[in-house]
Each structure stands twice: as C-alpha cells, then as structure tokens.
Amino acid sequence: MPLGGHVVRSGARLAVDRSVPGLIVKIGSYPLHHGGVGAIRTLGRLGVPMYAVTEDRWTPAAASRYLRGRFVWPTTGREDPERLVAGLLRIGRRIGRPTLLIPTDEEAAVLTAEHAEALAGSFLFPRPAPGLPRRLASKQGLHELCTAHGVPSPAAVFPGSYADIEAYAGRARFPVVAKNREAFVRRARPAVTGTTRIAGPQQLLDLARDWGPRPGVILQEYLPREHAEDWVVHGCFAADGAPLALFTGVKVRSWPPHAGMTACAHVADNPELAKMSARFIRRIGFTGIADLDWRFDRRDGRYKLLDFNPRMGAQFRLFENTAGVDVVRAQHLALTGRTVPEGAQRTGHRFVVENVDLPARWAYRRSGRRPPHVPAPAAGTELAWFAGDDPLPFLTMLARSAGPGARHLMQLRRAGRRAGAQAPIEQGEGPN
Template sequence: MKPGAVVLGGDYQGLGIVRSLGRHGVPTLVVDDERSIAPASRWAGASLRVPGLRSDEDVIEALSLARARFGGLDGWVVFPTRDENVAALSRHRDLLARSWRIAAPPWDCVRVAWDKRETYRLAQKLGVAAPRTWFPLDGDDLDIPAPAIVKPAIKEHFFYATRAKAWRADTAAELRRHYERAAAIIPAGEILVQELIPGDGQFSYCAFVKDGEPVASMTVRRTRQHPSDFGRASTFVQTVPLPAVEEPSRAFLRAMGYYGLVELEYKLDPRDGDYKLLDVNARTWGYHSLGRAAGVDFAYLLFRDQIGAAVPSANARDGVSWIRLATDVPNAVVDLRAGRVRAGEYLRTLRGIDTEAVFSWRDPLPGLYEIALLPYLAVKRGL
C-alpha cells in the first residue's frame, strides 16, 4: 500500500499540507483535538477527533488511536503543525519511528528552536544579528531601557494562558507590571525581555533542509500579521529577493545540523540596517502553501524525502502573494480605524492575489466550513 501522511492539526496550515500531498495522490489522515477545516477538503482521506494534542502523552495516544481505528498505517509520515507536537515527536522519535516516519527534526535541533534562550545564544555564538535580549531572574534585574517587550522563552507555556506572543512595555512601570504578570504564569527563568525594534519590516527565510543545507528555499516579506503589533500569524505575505538573510540563515541551520522544514523570522532594524533574527519555527509555517504557488511545494518535498524518493532543488519565484482573508480583513478594519493603514493602500494589495490560505475554486468546502466556524475559532484560538 502506498504510504500516506498523518497531519496533526486541521486548521489552514494543516489544510495546506493535505492539499499539497493530495494533489500528488498521497492519502492523508487529519488528526485534531478541535473542530477544523482540513477534513472538509476533497483531498482529505479521513479524519479523527481526539481528546487532546497538547502534551507528549496526548500525541502518542492520538497516534495509537489512529492505528487502532484505521489500521494499515505502518510507514506513514507524521506531519506536525504545532510547536508542542514537534517537540513531542522529536523527544519520542525512537519509540515512534518503529511504526511511523517522523517529519520533524531530532530533539537536538528542535531544542534550539523550542527554547528562545537557546535560539539567541546560538545566534550570538555565530554572529547572527538578533535583538538585544535580557534574561532577568527576578524583579530586581529590570534595569532595562524601555520601550521593550516581555516574551516567553518557551511559547506554549505562555501562549495558551494569554493568547499573546509578547507584551509591549513603553515605560519602566509597564515593564515591571508585565514582568510580574508573566511570572505568575511561567517560571521567572523562562521570561525574556527584548529591545523593541521600530518599524514594520517583517521578513522570513523558509526552506526544506537536509544535513544542515537547504535543498529548496523561499524568502518573503510578511507585510501584515494578526494582531498587528506582535502577530500570532501572518495574514498577507509576498515572495521577495532577500540575499541579506540567506547566509545567516544557512549558517544557523548548518550549526544546528538541521533536517526538515523551517522558517526563520527576521525584522529589519532601520537604526542600523541589519535584519535581526526573531524566531525559528521547526515545522510548517502558516503561509507554507505560498511555496507551491511560487514553485516550491514544501510539504510534498519533505514527504518525498521521508519515503526515500529524490527531491529536486528549487527556489521560489519572486512577486508571488498569499493572503488569509479571514484574519487579514478584520485586522485591516482595526488598523484603518486606528489610522495605521490607508484604505487605498490596503485595497491595492488585494489586487492579483496568487493564493488564498483557505478558499480555492478547486476545493471550495474548507472555505465554507471556515465561514461557519469563525465564531468558534474566534473564541477557541483567536482565529
């Protein structure tokens, strides 16, 4: 039987994986602990709702349940879409690899992306530019210039409690208040304080990497995100030539000995012209389906490599755009009211969109499902 893929998470990111593989005839099973849209795709073979996917035990139990329910899944490739699922698969790779192919890097790689303290330490060691970052152990270590941001070293320990990636502090008093709020949620040792880089120049280097070297890559400008200040997810993205981030990204991935799909997020600092490394995502990213429209079908490339097939090298075309209207439009309304965006400028970006995160004329049901699920998604995960 031809091997298929188990996709952990059925939101628009998981939908992108299902469509990527399904177009090539790869059967898929979507496993999720939420109501989601990917099972509605014409290319989704089956779906399974499980009680949870948050902990390591949840992920192992979900895969065991999938084997018991459907059978015949030996050798199927497991695609994670959330950081905590990547960590679970990596930490238990030896156990899970007896039955599955694990499309996630080894734990030594994931650990560097999972814990931002490790991310910034490696960046400093390699000379990769990053925002100035402090690691205060208590309230007495807050002699830090504002404006600054308070953020977690390990996102999952913070995000599910706050639905925020970071908090902005414009004064010393705000910094102390946010630090104390964070300390009530996560251990003090996991709290980072980072300088606030001005401007909105958000960029990324995306790649399929093998033995630390990129086989296929894409560089993008993340023009808009939701929310606008410290976005949980991009809403409008375009491929652009970006040689300035290619070499530092390659050096970082080479030092990690990386394998798999990865996104490195940067912000252009207008004060010195450097692209500063913000984050490393050791998995598919929200707009990975932009790659297929630009000539780099990331999920399918990883699948081919997992089953031992040849993987051609590729670079994305420039000038290709991606949007997620369900979050981009509401966010734009907020920004228009606040005077951060002009209506004409925003409308011009909507012309000639190459691919939408969910809606597709060839696969319309997920788009209709998303409209029906919008109230649920707004409450459950803030979209």
C-alpha cells in the first residue's frame, strides 16, 4: 500500500453529520503541528467543513485543501481566559452554526472545560468535571490521581523549598528526572526546559538554586530506557466513561531521543494496557479524547503512567479501527448523536513524522541503542505531513523549516547528541 495512501479511502461509509463543522483550537505559537493537519484531513475527507485557528496565513494547517476557513489569531498562552473565551465566541459567530471544538493543546482543553457554560451555545465539546483536565495536565495532579486509584506511576516528590531539595538530594537514588509541576509553563518562567535527567546530588543542588523560593518542579524516579518500553493509548470516551474508540501502540522513536514527541510509532495490540487505561478513565470520570503515555518497566513488570493529555494527541492518525473510526471521528459522531461503529484496531500500521524522524533515526543509530520492543515490519505507513490528496501542508512545512527552521533543527540535533547525560531529554515545538 503506498505511503499515506490508505487514509484517502478510510471511513468513506461513516454516516457523519456534515452540517456540523469542526474547529481546530490552539493556544500559543507552534505552527508546525501535524496533529492539527491530521484532524483537518480526517474530518474533511468525510465532507465535514473544517476551520482552524492559525498563527498566520502560511501555516501547514492553513494550506490544507480540506480547510474551509482559517482564523488568524496569534496567542501566547499568557492571555486572560476571558479574552480567549471572547475570541472563541467571535469565531463561533462567524462560523454561524454549532461547531465541534477540537483542542490541540492542554491550554485549549482546560479553557474549554473551565468555561463550558459560556461556550456551550456556540460549540459542541465533551463535558468532564470543569477542574479535571487541568488536574490531569498537571504532573502533580496526575500523580495524585494515580495514587488515589491504584495506578502505577514513577515515584515522585514535590519540593516546596530549597531545603526540601537538599533533604531529597541526600536520600535520592540518582539519576532522577526534573519536570515542571504544572502544564502551563508559558504563563511563567519555567524551572526546567522539558524533562531533564539529573545525574547526581550536586547537579540537582546547582540547578535548584535558579528555581526560586517555591520550586515549581516535580522530581521523579528515572526509568532507564534500556529497561523500558514506551506505549501510547489513544481513546475517545462517552459521558459515562465507556470507550467509544480505544487504541494501543508502541513509540519506537522520539525526538529528542528516548523522550519527547513521537517520531515513529506502531500499532500494537495490548489488551492489558487498554483495560488499565479504560478502568482509570472511568474511575476519574473523564469524558472526551485522551492521549496517554505509559512506560513498561521491565524491572518490575509494571506499566507506569507518565502523562495524560486531555485532548487529541498529535499522532492520533496512527490509530483507526476496521470501520474507519479514529478518535476525532468518534468524537464528531458521538457529539452529533450518531452511532460510533465498533471495530478492531487496524494492525500492522505505523506513523512517521517526517521532519523529526530523520534526525531521530540518525541519533538512535549513533547511540547504538534500539527500543526493546520493535514491532514487525509495518503493513502500511501513515505520514504525518505528506498526503497525495493534500500535498500543500507538506510543502509548507518544508518551506517553514528552511532558514530559521534549519538553525532550529541544528540545535535539536546538538541536543540529541547530549541527550544521554545532563541535557534536556524532552522538548519540542508545541504539544505532542
């Protein structure tokens, strides 16, 4: 099957309501976001009118043939929520009919949940408890939910002062991982850039001197990559927590190496992990689309939940069932009162993000380390950017990657060379 070719025909028989448009909503500047392009294509191919919030007129999403209209609205993530809600309502009035909201980042997902009453007249979206998406997006909030519901997660502490860090440095088993405690690091100066592996006590103490009197970090157990497998779970869940679509796969390569955004992933059936994820989501009362990152720790044989993104994941087009349903299509069907067809997840497929998988391949080969779990050769490949029926987003991505983007790529490659020691091991442009 040709690369990217199977997606044109998939879902052709789905009985979608074409009178209900979709709107891609993002907060902050990350123009090279393949997830938004994937959402525009997956509903646009079914005849659903698609709109998008874009940073400017020349983003890959804005170039898609399946986009009915774009709303150029640069945001930083530091705006008052009331201003963002007012902007969304203006967009809703311009579209002129109830529209499915499709957030591509945590800020947009949280904004929608916390201002649901104001947005409900113009938009369709799932209705979890208003504070739940913010709690799930927070490292501390997620850790607390895992503890409360018996879900394994890496051991973690949340220091409240430099003295707490000094005490932890004296008893911790290194290396450890430092992450920002809250998801919305654009609203304030982040303590760390992405996820940072810390080799020893002195390095921790040196870094912590810049974290201020109330460190906004989580210090977490490091799960060695040589003893771990990275798994992803994507699902769409009804108001009662029942899965409308549920998929499992393996992250084969990421960028920067061994952490960060997905560069290549494969579909892989994992009934145990699917059951764990569905049970957790039902217990916490989440509804809507979710993207979960799990790490299988070979040392104790347990899956540990690392991240819970309460929105569509950028690599969601890896997954589709035999009825042509992915999580975005499932959400549109469910919220427009249509039946979501059941089906097994398609097997043997992989997903490749062309612009980041190239440096990822180079870095993995240079390190000589391969992921412990590499599926059999894929039966078909879904490319994040290129599609024969919609080539302009790919060309726009290439054009935007030139010039300043090329310098950015060189910086990422240098980061990849350092990723085995003290450099940040998770970073990227925009949501994963």
